[in-house]
Amino acid sequence: MSYAYDDDNRITAGAGYPRIADWSRFFGSCSALELPSDGAATVTCRVADLRSFVNPYGTFGPVTDSSIYGACPPLRLIVDDSPYGLALNAANFYEPFQPHPTLGANTAATTGRVTITSIGEITSNTVNLNAFEVAIAHIDAAGLMARHAIDVSRPLFKVIATERAIAKIDMENVQLADAAMRDALFVVQRANLRGDPKVMFSSDGILTLQWQRGERGVALIFAGDGMVSLAFRQPGKFYAENGIDVAIAEELPERFNTTLAVILA
Amino acid sequence: MTECVDEQRTRHHRGQWCGFGPVRDREYILYAVFDDTERNGAFLTQKSFTTNLIQTSESVGRVAYLTRRIFETSIANGSSTEITTALVSAIRDLRADVRANAAIKNVRAVCVIDQVDPGDCDAHATMGYSEAIGPGLSQANLGKLRARIRLDLANTFSEIIPSDRHLWPRGWQILMKRAASVARVAFNLISRLLCSYTATWR
Numbered sequence: 001m002s003y004a005y006d007d008d009n010r011i012t013a014g015a016g017y018p019r020i021a022d023w024s025r026f027f028g029s030c031s032a033l034e035l036p037s038d039g040a041a042t043v044t045c046r047v048a049d050l051r052s053f054v055n056p057y058g059t060f061g062p063v064t065d066s067s068i069y070g071a072c073p074p075l076r077l078i079v080d081d082s083p084y085g086l087a088l089n090a091a092n093f094y095e096p097f098q099p100h101p102t103l104g105a106n107t108a109a110t111t112g113r114v115t116i117t118s119i120g121e122i123t124s125n126t127v128n129l130n131a132f133e134v135a136i137a138h139i140d141a142a143g144l145m146a147r148h149a150i151d152v153s154r155p156l157f158k159v160i161a162t163e164r165a166i167a168k169i170d171m172e173n174v175q176l177a178d179a180a181m182r183d184a185l186f187v188v189q190r191a192n193l194r195g196d197p198k199v200m201f202s203s204d205g206i207l208t209l210q211w212q213r214g215e216r217g218v219a220l221i222f223a224g225d226g227m228v229s230l231a232f233r234q235p236g237k238f239y240a241e242n243g244i245d246v247a248i249a250e251e252l253p254e255r256f257n258t259t260l261a262v263i264l265a
Numbered sequence: 266m267t268e269c270v271d272e273q274r275t276r277h278h279r280g281q282w283c284g285f286g287p288v289r290d291r292e293y294i295l296y297a298v299f300d301d302t303e304r305n306g307a308f309l310t311q312k313s314f315t316t317n318l319i320q321t322s323e324s325v326g327r328v329a330y331l332t333r334r335i336f337e338t339s340i341a342n343g344s345s346t347e348i349t350t351a352l353v354s355a356i357r358d359l360r361a362d363v364r365a366n367a368a369i370k371n372v373r374a375v376c377v378i379d380q381v382d383p384g385d386c387d388a389h390a391t392m393g394y395s396e397a398i399g400p401g402l403s404q405a406n407l408g409k410l411r412a413r414i415r416l417d418l419a420n421t422f423s424e425i426i427p428s429d430r431h432l433w434p435r436g437w438q439i440l441m442k443r444a445a446s447v448a449r450v451a452f453n454l455i456s457r458l459l460c461s462y463t464a465t466w467r
Contacts, residue, residue, distance in 0.1 A: 206409060240417050
């Protein structure tokens with residue numbers, strides 16, 4: 001099965017996966033997009049490319065070499081063998097971007113939607129990540145994966161990812177914070193949220209997005225449980241007594257949209 | 266559930282004759298904003314507060330009883346610090362809906378108590394989540410509710426200003442208030458004794 005791509009890695013020919021272009025946009029300047037016959041998609045990115053849309057990794061050095069690893073075709077991994085100076089705290093990696101602990105091994109960590117393969121080494125507190133690859137698995141004809149695609153080029157995504165990377169999260173709550181971020185990215189993308197909310201992770205891993213102007217405000221609060229808590233502030237009513245919980249798979253209520261429109265107007 | 270019962274009495278480690286008594290609604294409290302305190306421009310945010318809120322041990326100062334010298338030596342510890350203030354009644358007015366077992370209860374969200382431990386200045390007080398925030402909630406729901414309360418709490422505080430722009434009370438004013446506090450305790454004690462004596466006599 002072959003596909004043609006334009007200069008932006010968008011598929012221009014090939015039936016069956018019409019919405020894969022969403023994923024192509026997701027990975028921006030990644031070098032290749034392959035679609036094996038089993039329907040899984042593989043995207044190979046240089047670390048430097050990933051850096052452009054996943055801010056948490058901000059300290060990678062320049063990519064100076066690349067090679068193809070034959071052990072697990074068709075995965076192509078590009079090695080960042082620059083002098084590291086990398087002392088990335090493992091707590092600042094969020095799923096599914098979990099580095100593999102063994103140097104030189106190809107291993108996948110699967111979230112069910114996105115498969116990550118990484119090569120690196122880990123010490124007691126730090127991770128040297130040499131390379132990793134992002135693979136998108138099991139795209140079905142209904143475009144299920146495309147619906148879940150995350151366009152990390154959005155400014156709000158970068159803000160959330162950056163905030164997650166620098167947030168001081170209690171170690172026991174790191175997984176909760178990662179889950180909260182995933183839920184938030186999903187909701188932000190699907191609801192096409194706008195504006196410039198205040199993005200806050202608390203030490204217990206709770207993520208809050210807050211839009212407020214004057215006496216009116218609205219907040220989305222995520223605890224990684226698949227639910228988003230909406231809180232409204234208006235004259236005489238507090239956030240803590242004026243909220244509702246909605247599953248992230250559901251549409252945000254109209255009240256949220258109208259309130260946000262008023263705040264952003 | 267009774268909320269914020271500790272607000273009704275002094276929590277000074279040396280007893281009711283010391284300090285300035287329970288924090289009153291009409292007082293202002295002061296929150297010190299250090300270099301590493303999270304903020305949103307000139308205002309506090311949800312992240313400005315620490316996990317001390319859980320134990321009702323988030324330190325604040327009682328504006329009416331805090332001289333600049335005491336603030337700089339016992340709170341700012343010599344570092345350049347900014348401040349923000351809030352009316353105690355505004356904090357005590359904060360409410361929260363607690364959903365547990367399909368029922369919704371509207372309860373006090375934050376308590377402000379006169380908590381003075383050894384090493385604290387007499388103008389020290391603390392704030393924290395009400396006892397009604399927590400029972401019956403899952404960890405996720407508790408975290409989300411606390412996050413919403415912190416959003417409200419941040420909104421009760423004024424614009425952050427440099428400490429030298431604040432109008433600090435003078436030392437002699439503090440002395441007079443201290444005397445008034447002693448007189449208030451004495452008056453209450455005498456009142457209770459008289460009531461007790463009258464009841465016995467009848």
